[in-house]
Amino acid sequence: MTTTLDKTFDPAAIEAKWYAHWETHGLFRPDRPDAEPFTIVLPPPNVTGSLHIGHALDHTLMDVVIRYERLRGKDALFLPGMDHAGIATQMVVERQMEARGDKRTNYTREEFIAKVWEWKAESGGMILDQMRRLGESVAWDLEAFTMDPHFTRAVTKTFVDLHGRGLIYRDKRLVNWDVKLKTAISDLEVETREVKGGFWHFRYPLADGVTTSEGKDYLVVATTRPETMLADMAVAVNPADERYASVVGKHVILPLTGRRIPVVADEHADPELGSGCVKITPGHDFNDFEVGKRAGFAPAAMLNMLDADGNVCQTADGLVPEEFLGLHRFRRDGVDGARERVVMRMKEHGCLIPHVDKDGEEHDAEPRTIQTPFGDRGGVVIEPWLTDQWYVDAEKLAVKPMEAVRSGAIEIVPKTWGKTFFNWMDNIQPWCVSRQLWWGHRIPAWYGDDGKCYVAETAEAAQALAGAAVTLWQDEDVLDTWFSSALWPFATLGWPDSDAPLLNKHFPNSLLISGFDILFFWDARMMMMGQAMTGQNPWPRLYLHGLVRAPDGQKMSKSKGNVIDPLGLIDQYGADALRFFMAAMESQGRDIKMDEKRVEGYRNFATKLWNAARFCQSNGIGASASVKAPPARLAANQWIIGEVAACVTEIERAMADLRFDAAANAIYQFTWSKFCDWYLELIKPVFAGDADSPPAVETRAVAGWALDQILVMLHPFMPFITEELWHKLGERPYELILAQWPAPEAEISKEATDAIDWVIDLTTNTRSARNELGIPPGAKLAAYLAAPSDVATRTIERSIAAIERLARLTPVTIGEAPAGPAMQVTAGEDVFVIPLEGIVDIAAEKSRLEKALAASEKEAKSLGGRLSNPAFAEKAKPEAVEKARADLAHHAGEVERLTAALARLG
Structure with missing residues (x-):
């Protein structure tokens, strides 16, 4: 039901409401049995974990892709789950015991494990609720856990199969030994x-x-x-x-x-x-x-x-x-x-x-x-220690993943990580997979009093191998957590059951998004296990993003006290603003510097969209019933339809290349500049007259359609505000999360769009010139155009009111300008002359500009000299070097701007 939008945008008021609605109505995974699958499995966070800023980046990028593909009609599956985190979880439970004067060794192994399960039921998985705060559209009904019975069966089968093929063995080698955790x-x-x-x-x-x-x-x-x-x-x-x-x-x-x-x-x-x-x-x-x-x-x-x-x-x-x-x-x-x-x-x-x-x-x-x-958990010096452990023959398992990356069957994005991948894989060492813990997947190996070891999926199977006369006892160790998580892309979908419906449709997955820091510990091992156990690569694309760093570029750490809590940012600016920041700043694997001002800026962007929707609503502009663009005769309407189509193409191209920053920038620029700043200004006069006139009816239809397309295109990045506006603007047969990706299918008059682009160019350049010379923005200026182009002639004839209102130019005269001081402003290939007599004190303005230019030139020269000195770059703090570069860029820009301003004065 349509309701009037509140005057102010309040993220907190809408986020919990819409997430609960999506989740309870099963909208994260609509029933699309015949649709093309698109699958991402969430890298399983530790059961002991909480949402940190790295998760916020990682999870945002995955959710952007999933929501985008869902809008494009795919059977989009974003599968969540958690890792049992052997060492971390056992430590948490043991610390709680110590606080009560208790300890693990007071219990049998089975009793202690029961206590860990109790802890998980009561306190584990806090991060899952925090993921909801971020807006992650995961299939909660399929949530997996690496210690689930089905997953445990998959882990056991993998160990036994690889051992039978000679790819898992016991050996005496050096390991990283934690003397505190033992x-x-x-x-x-x-x-x-x-x-x-x-x-x-x-x-x-x-x-x-x-x-x-x-x-x-x-x-x-x-x-x-x-x-x-x-x-x-x-x-x-x-x-x-x-x-x-x-x-x-x-x-x-x-x-x-x-x-x-x-x-x-x-x-x-x-x-x-x-x-x-x-x-x-x-x-x-x-x-x-x-x-x-x-x-x-x-x-x-x-x-x-x-x-x-x-x-x-x-x-x-x-x-x-x-x-x-x-x-x-x-x-x-x-x-x-x-x-x-x-x-x-x-x-x-x-x-x-x-x-x-x-x-x-x-x-x-x-x-x-x-x-x-x-x-990192025991906090003591690691001792290289010679001991008997279980190992995976990683060198043999690495062969097929390397072939897959070389052949392009697996694409690593950005490509620069390929060299690192091969360097590690070519020199890979045996993988120690045994851990001396109680919490985890116990190694399915039994030792007999006959001096032999029997590896089998069950104790009964081991006894059958050994014979009834042999007494057996099971290996006390558990498997490395990375061993089980290496099965994540397929064990979560039902493997090893070959007839599992999810497995047959959603494996291989479509994409993995991961931090570069776990390329070898998790990503490469999933490649190994995917090939070893299923004969397939787990996914065709691997996207590696960078780290989120502190504002000064340092790595965040608790010891430095520079860790930023994403939930605090959500409380202050809303989840949409944080998500948009993460996507907009993610540039093909480069590290991201945390910038709260940018997050605030994206909150302002959401507010701008909210206010634009309020303007539309107040002028009778509401929900559109069509994915296809409505018919349009007015130049402004044809122009915005063309700009929607261009934005759709730009986003699709960026998403195909996994350029999250480019996709975010495309919808940002279109929404803020093209729609809010220009289109809404261009159509305001239409609503000043008869509300039922054909131009007004057409404009309401086009404006409502264009705003709908914005909501759909922006939804993957800002799901909460877009869903709220989607419903506030009119009756809808479905939620925005299930809407159809834009397909304008419109014929656009180039003549009409060229005219609007020309008006925008003239207005932008005139405003810039006014600003450079200190002319008040509201002052009306006379303008002369001696040799107008065809587009200028047509536009001046048909849109002189828009030129006067937007560029504040009146009168506009076709002919030579009178002699005297003037400035020149371009629009396309046309050059306007605007007299300045009586408007600007030419001598005083020249003096001011020359003084400012000299100061910026001096600063730019000084900064350039400092930066070109190798000693400065080597000895100065990184943040000082960066500030010097930023200052140089600022003053170089000022030199260019002030030089142009002086040139305008002649």
Whole structure:
């Protein structure tokens, strides 16, 4: 039912109302069984998560595409869900237990998991309601969870199938070990921080009386982790380093353990760094692990000197002195750790080479700032730790995804990410998929008292493989969360049931939109699993967007205190304004700087549209009943129909290329400038006369139709205000979310549109000239046109009233202008001369403009010199460089504007 629009636009009043309406009426997924499918599966946020600014960007872009394709008649499916987030969720529940003086180990595994499910029911999934605030049109009835029974079955089947094909295996390798959480973690869960540390230099005595070419009976090694020497297994030198050629293949004796270790030649040792000798601890360093393998050490034979808590334990050869056993790796609670004890003992043995500072003072170590890996959740230094884990043969699984990207079967947008993708995939490492947790998909592997391992989908199947006489127990570990989420594009649709209707229609998906930071951890793994388990690519296109950064360009982080809450922005400006900001600023993967003023600007844009709709409503302009453009005879009406058609084409072209910024800019410019600023001004005189005259009837029909097309085109970006206006402007047989994408199908008179474009050009240029010379905008100016073009002649004859009202030019005379000071204004190829005698003090205005021009030229020269100085660009803060560039652009523009203004004065 049509109702009068309120004077002010209030986003909060309409957002909750319309979202509830869409959801309860099932409008996010209308019944379109015969329509072409278009599918996006939402990257599953953590069940512990809340909507952050990165989600706001990611989710907005996906919803823009889904709403656009739904308007185009597709069977558009936007499938939501959540990830069980193994480590994060277990931590949340354990912290709550700790707060109550309880702990996980007070319960059986099954009892603890039951408590996690209780937590999920009560507190998990807060982000889902926050997604509603953003306006995401997802199919809530199909919401998935990675721990759902069906999904768990898919995960189990995948593990068993890949194991049967030799693509999953158990191996002893180094992992990122979190000593607080007591689990392996992925690279994604490791964050590098700068830590103040030391660089120690030690003498390792050569064995058997051997000396270097320089006659030294020892080698000098340097390390930032002296405690690891308790598990050293070699010293590496570069094969091209002549200083040590004579000792390659010889041995050194470790001072504290007495262990005899070889000197090996390996490219890893850099002759230019330090002494050129590198201690090799393959059980506690990723680089050393590879050196150790090249030197012939089997992983099973590599020494491990730390337990799961980061405390020193005895190595397999039994050579760690008893005084070190049980010490923590670092100083803790005021008690020296293994690091401090090793340095102290090496000093006592005379094997520590002190560092001499610039003042000649000696110190045990050279101070260093060290890039140190920390667990992003446990918050402690990560320990490379040698342990038995389950691995996926990622190298083999990477072959088909790489072929797909090379052939174009999968298009990565923007293309620049292709090089990064191949660089990682070409050097891919085995993927550790086991985690030492209780919450998650338990690994379907059973160990028998016969010493064998049986992998099967159920305990019964494993027992059948082993035989009734064998006693079995299941692996305690669970699978990496990324393993299950790699199945997301097809397991959410019913796989492995081959007859699942959703699977058959909506897989492969149509598009994936993702942050570039999970290209390898999730996107590439979905490619691998899609091919491995279904023989298909999960989607033909992958769009990678950038990060949303703080206003100064820094990465947002809680520690910096510069995190922006999207819900706060929605409260202040409305979801539509935030969505439009995200889309308008997203330019093919470039990072976005958060700019609250821009969000406010898009709220103002919504207000402008609201006021335009109020103007239309007050003049009897309402809902249109046609997708096709109404008949039009008036030039202004023909012009706006042509502009609608041009805007539709521009948006379609932009969306085909996933240029969200271009699509948003097209509808913004059309709505603000073409429709609100020009068309509504052009048609105002029509409503000043007879309301039932043919021009008024035609104009109401065209204006109502054009406004409808705006609402449809803008809907993907600003769904709430557009749905509200859609209903406030008249009776509708359906909601805007289900409307038809514009198809004007109109024949436009070029003569009519050229005339309006000419009037707009004349008005725009006249207003600009007035502004440059300080002439009041309302002042009427005489204008002369000596040699009018055909379009000028026709337009002046038919639209002189519009020229007078918009450009404030009257009279307009066809002929030469009188002598005297004047300015020139162009409209198309026509040049108007506008006398300035008595309107502007020419001398004073010239003096003012020349002074302003000189000031801007001086500033531009100074800024240009500063920016061209390499020292400034290198040493200044990024924000200072950026401000200098912005200031230079401003003054360069001022120089151009002021020069033009002076030229007008002659």
